[in-house]
Amino acid sequence: MVLYHVSTTYQLLYSIVHKLTYHEHEESELLMIEYIRPQNERDDFRKKLLDFGFFTRVRYVPERQFKLQKGVALNEQSPESQIKSVIENSCRAFINWFQEDVRAYDKLYVASDQHAFGVYLVNNKIPYIYMEDASGMLSEHERYLFITKRNNLTDYVVSQYLGGAGENAMISAKLCDLSNQLEGFSDPLAVDFSIYNALKNLIPEKTGVILKFFGNMTEAISSDKKICLFLTQDLNTLKIKDLDLQEMTVTMVADYMCPDHMQVIKPHPKDRWQNYRRIFPNAAILSKDVPSELLPFAIKGDIDTALTVSSTSIRGMVNSVKHSYYFTTEAESYPERLNSMYAAAELLKYLGIKSGAAMQNINEIQMRNFLECNGIAEGCGEALIDGGVKKNDAVDFKSNRVTVCLSLGNVLNYSPKWDKENMYLVTAAYKPMQDSLMPESEYLLLVYCEDPTLCKQIIGLDIEKNLFYSRADVRISGKKLDKATIDRLNARLQRDLEWEELHEKENCSIRAAEAEKSKTSGQEHQTV
Amino acid sequence: MLEKLSTGFAEKIYSMLTSGNADINFFCNCIRMQNHEAATNSPINFALQLLKINIIYRTPILKKRLPSVKLGSDYLSDTFVRPPVCELATGVLDNHRIITDIFGSAVIIMKERDEIFKIVEEKTGISGFAKLRSRLDSSDVPIEDIYSKINERLSCRLDCNTELSVFEQFCFKNKYVTRLLDIAKCNGLTVTAYIKTSYPKGFIGELLDKLGIFPDELLISSENEAPVVDDAGFTGIVSSSFKKYIKPFIKKGCKPFYYPTPSSLIKRAKHPKIGKELSMRYDNICGLRVFNGLNRYSVIYERAYLCYAPAIFGFAQYAAKAALNRENAICLCDEYSLFAGVIKRLLPNVAFLSENQAESKLKNDCFFIDPYCKAENFPENCGHCNIASYLGLDKKSTEHLLSLMYGAQAEKNNLPPDEYTYLKEAYAAVEDFTNDFLNYMKKSKDNFTISGDNAARLYMCGDPQIQR
Numbered sequence A: 001m002v003l004y005h006v007s008t009t010y011q012l013l014y015s016i017v018h019k020l021t022y023h024e025h026e027e028s029e030l031l032m033i034e035y036i037r038p039q040n041e042r043d044d045f046r047k048k049l050l051d052f053g054f055f056t057r058v059r060y061v062p063e064r065q066f067k068l069q070k071g072v073a074l075n076e077q078s079p080e081s082q083i084k085s086v087i088e089n090s091c092r093a094f095i096n097w098f099q100e101d102v103r104a105y106d107k108l109y110v111a112s113d114q115h116a117f118g119v120y121l122v123n124n125k126i127p128y129i130y131m132e133d134a135s136g137m138l139s140e141h142e143r144y145l146f147i148t149k150r151n152n153l154t155d156y157v158v159s160q161y162l163g164g165a166g167e168n169a170m171i172s173a174k175l176c177d178l179s180n181q182l183e184g185f186s187d188p189l190a191v192d193f194s195i196y197n198a199l200k201n202l203i204p205e206k207t208g209v210i211l212k213f214f215g216n217m218t219e220a221i222s223s224d225k226k227i228c229l230f231l232t233q234d235l236n237t238l239k240i241k242d243l244d245l246q247e248m249t250v251t252m253v254a255d256y257m258c259p260d261h262m263q264v265i266k267p268h269p270k271d272r273w274q275n276y277r278r279i280f281p282n283a284a285i286l287s288k289d290v291p292s293e294l295l296p297f298a299i300k301g302d303i304d305t306a307l308t309v310s311s312t313s314i315r316g317m318v319n320s321v322k323h324s325y326y327f328t329t330e331a332e333s334y335p336e337r338l339n340s341m342y343a344a345a346e347l348l349k350y351l352g353i354k355s356g357a358a359m360q361n362i363n364e365i366q367m368r369n370f371l372e373c374n375g376i377a378e379g380c381g382e383a384l385i386d387g388g389v390k391k392n393d394a395v396d397f398k399s400n401r402v403t404v405c406l407s408l409g410n411v412l413n414y415s416p417k418w419d420k421e422n423m424y425l426v427t428a429a430y431k432p433m434q435d436s437l438m439p440e441s442e443y444l445l446l447v448y449c450e451d452p453t454l455c456k457q458i459i460g461l462d463i464e465k466n467l468f469y470s471r472a473d474v475r476i477s478g479k480k481l482d483k484a485t486i487d488r489l490n491a492r493l494q495r496d497l498e499w500e501e502l503h504e505k506e507n508c509s510i511r512a513a514e515a516e517k518s519k520t521s522g523q524e525h526q527t528v
Numbered sequence B: 001m002l003e004k005l006s007t008g009f010a011e012k013i014y015s016m017l018t019s020g021n022a023d024i025n026f027f028c029n030c031i032r033m034q035n036h037e038a039a040t041n042s043p044i045n046f047a048l049q050l051l052k053i054n055i056i057y058r059t060p061i062l063k064k065r066l067p068s069v070k071l072g073s074d075y076l077s078d079t080f081v082r083p084p085v086c087e088l089a090t091g092v093l094d095n096h097r098i099i100t101d102i103f104g105s106a107v108i109i110m111k112e113r114d115e116i117f118k119i120v121e122e123k124t125g126i127s128g129f130a131k132l133r134s135r136l137d138s139s140d141v142p143i144e145d146i147y148s149k150i151n152e153r154l155s156c157r158l159d160c161n162t163e164l165s166v167f168e169q170f171c172f173k174n175k176y177v178t179r180l181l182d183i184a185k186c187n188g189l190t191v192t193a194y195i196k197t198s199y200p201k202g203f204i205g206e207l208l209d210k211l212g213i214f215p216d217e218l219l220i221s222s223e224n225e226a227p228v229v230d231d232a233g234f235t236g237i238v239s240s241s242f243k244k245y246i247k248p249f250i251k252k253g254c255k256p257f258y259y260p261t262p263s264s265l266i267k268r269a270k271h272p273k274i275g276k277e278l279s280m281r282y283d284n285i286c287g288l289r290v291f292n293g294l295n296r297y298s299v300i301y302e303r304a305y306l307c308y309a310p311a312i313f314g315f316a317q318y319a320a321k322a323a324l325n326r327e328n329a330i331c332l333c334d335e336y337s338l339f340a341g342v343i344k345r346l347l348p349n350v351a352f353l354s355e356n357q358a359e360s361k362l363k364n365d366c367f368f369i370d371p372y373c374k375a376e377n378f379p380e381n382c383g384h385c386n387i388a389s390y391l392g393l394d395k396k397s398t399e400h401l402l403s404l405m406y407g408a409q410a411e412k413n414n415l416p417p418d419e420y421t422y423l424k425e426a427y428a429a430v431e432d433f434t435n436d437f438l439n440y441m442k443k444s445k446d447n448f449t450i451s452g453d454n455a456a457r458l459y460m461c462g463d464p465q466i467q468r
Helices: A009-022 A039-052 A063-068 A080-098 A116-123 A141-151 A153-162 A195-202 A204-213 A243-257 A292-298 A312-320 A336-350 A364-373 A452-459 A483-527 B007-018 B022-034 B036-041 B043-058 B060-064 B085-092 B113-124 B129-136 B143-154 B161-169 B175-186 B201-210 B242-250 B262-267 B275-290 B299-323 B338-346 B355-359 B387-391 B395-409 B419-444 B452-462
Strands: A002-006 A028-033 A057-061 A107-110 A128-131 A171-176 A190-192 A227-231 A262-266 A305-308 A323-326 A357-360 A383-386 A402-405 A423-432 A441-449 A462-467 A472-480 B097-100 B107-109 B171-173 B190-195 B217-220 B235-239 B255-258 B328-331 B366-369 B383-385
Touching: A002 A009, A009 A028, A009 A128, A009 A195, A009 A204, A009 A292, A039 A057, A039 A204, A063 A080, A063 B007, A063 B036, A080 A116, A080 A153, A107 A116, A116 A153, A141 A153, A153 B036, A195 A204, A195 A292, A195 A312, A204 A292, A227 A243, A227 A312, A243 A305, A243 A336, A243 A364, A243 A462, A292 A312, A305 A312, A312 A323, A323 A364, A336 A364, A336 A383, A336 A402, A336 A423, A336 A441, A336 A462, A336 A472, A357 A364, A423 A452, A441 A452, A452 A472, A483 B419, B007 B022, B007 B043, B022 B036, B022 B043, B022 B242, B022 B255, B036 B043, B043 B060, B085 B175, B085 B235, B085 B255, B097 B175, B113 B129, B113 B161, B129 B143, B161 B171, B161 B201, B175 B190, B175 B235, B201 B217, B235 B242, B242 B255, B262 B275, B275 B299, B275 B419, B275 B452, B299 B328, B299 B338, B299 B366, B299 B383, B299 B387, B299 B395, B299 B419, B299 B452, B328 B338, B338 B395, B338 B419, B387 B395, B387 B452, B395 B452
Parallel strands: A002 A028, A002 A107, A028 A057, A107 A128, A128 A171, A171 A190, A227 A262, A227 A305, A305 A323, A357 A383, A383 A402, B097 B190, B097 B235, B190 B217, B235 B255, B328 B366, B366 B383
Antiparallel strands: A402 A441, A423 A441, A423 A472, A462 A472, B107 B171
């Protein structure tokens, strides 16, 4: 008999597909963390799983119940004795509930091993096969730990102590979708298993029944416009848990990447907090209970673009769409940077630059999205975009027809030593409407150009755009640098440098304090 | 024993221990929010803490002896903790329907009823209106009937439009509760707005539309409408009025979601004496920001917002007013400084110069704004002001404030070691305070200014030097 332990809809789908592929006729048990469904839906959902016959036995793991028995809330300074006590309590709570011999199972497939079952296995040295938390998450370990820590500090501390999240010696293999991992990822224990590949090639005959289970979903979506499939995220997985920020970022990327598309919104299964019908008034909203990995099999109609802020599930859509845009987790922390990048791409498009665009000192994934969306090919010789994330006075202005300097970092991307004779200032001014979540703001782009035709165009630049979903207008205009503007730039640069010096001073003092602290705790350990 | 403790039983005990009265409900939730994990991982300890709250807030003598929380020196949003809106929504979403009173929760009214009546009296010039209107005020009687009686007794011919228009000016959307209602709606709950008011349904409906609030049902008490509760076990009540609104529904078996208004929270903190006029505006505006429930601000931000920002904004108002009739206003500070950001909002044409540069720009009838008290000599025909004189304090007492305003350029820092973070937080707070007050003034057409005395009192309760 095999056992699967899951806590999310993705993991459930993964387990179902894996089980049907490799253990179709074997007896099996499914343990689901109770949070996978709201309380009033649990009984029906369990019954449905049994009726469909994917698993012989299905149980909800009462994690809330186990929490009451942990005894204490841990933090990163908790002594080892307390951590051990919580582990013992968790294990006792689990086995009193489970009432089976865990070692009697032939194979244990475990996702989210920071919960009680995972703790029990590691503490009792029972081998298991780890399943990644979400598609591509195995290569984003730090991100996963951050989410775990923020959601439950006690679980995080225990997990770190025992080597949870796939980092302990009890793991015999790590199931993951290798094609969706970050570039450069490698893990000797990683074993490739992809939902898409399995449903397409290994068990295509089972696709229908799986689609039926997850809501009998076959959406025929058609439109005169191109279709953009927007994949949303669970607020709990974002760096900054702020609904307004999430809403603002979602509308920004939709406005920038697919303003004229028909939006088809696929909410994350746990994304209960955003009213997408209000945010995207004319969009089609898909059921959130369907995992996005099934969409290539469920949607009839061509999807032009898949779009997300930072959901890893977009990697599963790459084979089914013409374009896919992912903005990395940086978009959660620094959404305002997208405004400057948008202005830069609009500028290059306006100047007729179609190829030979290079970039540096910038989040290349994000900037590449803007270039691709505007039909501008990467290369060199035509345009250089310097993002200014780190201060760099030595920008090469001569090797390109036009050089665009954005100020994405803390310090204005400008130097008084630069040749101002051929320098222009492009301003992107954002004016929000009532109830818009976008603040009123202005972004400066410094543009170096010696080509007379392009220079004339820059001076005449005056583009106005309406960002429909963000409820804001943006005006992008250009002018030659004059003395007054140069004085203001110098003053602003001076100010930024003073602030940066202060920031660096504070960082040094924090680093020194941390070094002192780890030195002291290292010495304490030695003493013990 | 803990093994036998089920979550259902724990929830029942929690509900019992938090339903006594508004204070009990609120402070029990605060304890839970202060350390969520401790509440669930150590349920017995948590229950004992709740029991303590119940005893204190049911016993007036004990309640009086509680140490007071002070504005400026205590971290208010750590004491009065709102659950994140998603967490509140998680409980709400277990229901099929929510009933809410809107005013006091989703919509905050920035004026008391009596103040609104006084404004109407001033606008209409009908003497005695405010007192009579206040006496006749009732949420069970339609406004037209109230005005009929007023017209009869004061021999005038008024209609309610002036009052409705004034009322609307002072209605501000509360993003926390409107977000909660939005979440409820998109999860298929029916949202019923049951409002106890004499105002007509059409007016209320339009007002809510303008504020972007769209309940499924709108019921008005003065039109003899009331919600029919046929599924009490799955009906939640969201209101800021525990006794008058929530408790009657609890008796029917509905689930309470008590939302103390932002101003009621900030009023719990001991304030300096800042007068009723400022207090009313300050409590509402600052409460909405500090206790917004969507972001939890740091202690630095909170202190800067509540104590330093009124001084800086108040001074900018004072300077802008003084410079108004002058040909040129010159501000002696860096154009990208904190104060510059504020003064520009009030005096868009102000020029920014250093003290040295200013000498060369002397003109008749200009006005110098010298926030940092840097310059010593001004020409006779030019007016000037500085923040110390506005606050009525000597320069030494304002050192901390000046250091803050000087920011990264401060020669003499009275700032803590983590200066950068401190300044960034403080700057954000002052910007937000400026935005919040200006937005309020624009919508309500209330040109209120913060006097130097009041600003000084607020500043001093937040100044660490003075606290020491």
